[in-house]
Amino acid sequence: MAEKKGVVTGEKLELAGLAGYQDGAVVSRTILDKPVGTITAFAFDEGEGLSEHTAPYDAFVQVLDGEAQINIDGTAHNVAAGEIIVMPANKPHSLRAVQKFKMLLVMIRA
Numbered sequence: 001m002a003e004k005k006g007v008v009t010g011e012k013l014e015l016a017g018l019a020g021y022q023d024g025a026v027v028s029r030t031i032l033d034k035p036v037g038t039i040t041a042f043a044f045d046e047g048e049g050l051s052e053h054t055a056p057y058d059a060f061v062q063v064l065d066g067e068a069q070i071n072i073d074g075t076a077h078n079v080a081a082g083e084i085i086v087m088p089a090n091k092p093h094s095l096r097a098v099q100k101f102k103m104l105l106v107m108i109r110a
Contacts, residue, residue, distance in 0.1 A: 027042065029041045041064075049068075051094055061084060066080070078098065
């Protein structure tokens with residue numbers, strides 16, 4: 001089994017446990033980082049978020065726990081556990097945890 005950036009490949013892992021909550025913080029853990037894309041687990045304390053930015057690639061978000069507001073190109077979307085949203089390439093987006101919130105972010109660089 002190989003390990004890269006802290007995640008053991010070839011071993012079963014609990015997705016929701018890959019990034020733990022920390023008071024007043026955003027925690028991330030890279031699961032895979034390849035030339036064609038990345039997979040990252042995030043945990044946001046209530047009220048924490050990411051400021052508006054753009055990315056040159058589409059980004060797939062799967063909500064694992066809690067609830068967040070994700071703003072994409074000026075439109076607010078409330079997303080909760082079990083839901084997904086795709087943030088399109090080159091569109092400004094931001095997010096804020098309405099309550100403690102975990103997500104899986106998949107960015108495809110192609």
